Amino acid sequence: MDVRVITIASQTAAIKAQRMLRKNGIRCRIVRPSPRQTPHGCGWGLQLDVYSVNAAIDFLEAADIPFGDVIIG
C-alpha cells in the first residue's frame, strides 16, 4: 500500500484527528516521523493510504484541527 503521513504538531491533536477520521470512515495510524522530516523536530503524524489523503485533509480543515505537510510515510 502506498502511504503518506499528514504531519501534526502534538500527539493530542493527532489522537483527536485519528478519532474524527475513523468516525468518517478513514483508517489511519499515529506515527512519529523522524525529526528530520518535520520542520521543528519531534512531531507527530497520521499515516494513511495515499488515496485517502485529500479526503482526510478536508475533514481536518472542517474540524479545525491544525496539521502540517504531507510527507512520504
Place this chain on the structure above:
Amino acid sequence: MIYFDNAATTFPKPAAVIREMTKCMREYCGNPGRSSHKLALASAEAIYDVRCEVADFFGISKPENVIFTQNTTQALNLAIAGIACRGDHFIISNLEHNSVLRPVASLCALRGMTYDTVDATAEDADLLQEIERHIRPETRAVVMTHASNICPRILPVREIGALCKRYGILYVVDAAQSAGIYDIHMVRDGISVLCAPGHKGLYGPQGSGFAAFADDFDFERFRCSLFGGNGKNSNDTDMGHEPPDSYEAGTVATPCIVGLGAGLRYVKAAGRDKIERHESSLMQYGRDLLKDHKKVTVYLPKAQRGSLLLLGFDGISPSEAAEKLGDAGVCTRAGLHCAPTAHKALHTGGDALRVSFSAFNTPEEMEKFVLILDKILS
C-alpha cells in the same frame, strides 16, 4: 474512624479509582506524548479519554482545552500567570485560599499589577455590586472561589460570569471545593478558566488536577509558565501556544489522570446532584445538632447549601479540639486552612475547626462526632 476532612482530600476513594490506576500501572503506563509504541499510545489514549470526559462534564467541547496539573494550586498558578500582564488589574474575594491570594499578590509585586478584594460573605446582590464597582478599564480578570474552603458559602458563579462577559473580562474560577459537587457548566456560567483538583469532589487521587479553558479562549496571548520537554517541536526553544501540550511540560501523571477519570465516572454514576444534596443535608444535620450547644459557635449558621461546617469553641482551642478528635478517631482540620483573609472576614480569631463531608459519610457518623465532641468540651 470517622473521616470528616474531605475538603482537604476525599477519603476513601471509590474502588474503581484504585482498580483503574492499578490497571494502568500494571498493563500500559508508557510515557504519553513521547513515543508511538503501543504502551506510550495506550497512555496517551487513556489521557485523551479523560480530557474528553472532563470537557463534557464541565460543558466545553474542546478536550484539548483541558490542561492537566498536579492540583488546583498549579492550575490557578498556570491560569493567573498565563493571563497576567504589566498594568493589569485583578479582582479577588476575601474568601480566597492562598492558592489564589498568593499568586495574585506575588504577580502584582513582580509584574506591576494591582488587585482589589471584595467581601464574599455579603449577600449575592451586594457581592455582585461590589465586583462591578471595582471593575476598571484595566481589569483583566475576576479570580474567585466557587465554594469557600472554610465555610458553607457558595458564590453566585453564573451571575459573576455574566457580569464578566458584560465587561469583557476573564473569569477564573477556583473550583477546589465545588468540582464534582455543584453544578458547573462553563459556557452557561461564563467561565473562562475552571481550576479544579482531581482528589476532592471528583474522588480521584492526589497528584491530579486541571485547568479547563473555555472553547473560545485566546491562547495566543496566554503565557506559558512551565517550560521543558513535551514531545513536540523539540528544535524550538519556544513552547508555543497550542493547548494542552504547550502547557504540559514534562511527563504527566498518567495513573493519576486515569484515576481522576474513574473518579469522575463514579460521580456521574452516583449523581452529582445527589451528592450535593447528601452533603448539604449532613451539613444542616450537624449544624442543627450543634447550634444550641453552649460551648460551640457555628459560623454561617443560616447556610442552606454546603459541604462543610466551621466551628469555634469555648474553653478549648479548635486546634486542641482537633487533636483530641484525632485521638478519638475523628479526622478533621483546624487552624487557618490556608485562607487567612477568610478567617479574618468570619472573625474566627485565626483558628477554627472544619468538618467536611463526602458521599461516603453518614448521619450516624455525624451523631457519633457530636457525642465525641460533646465529651471533649465537657
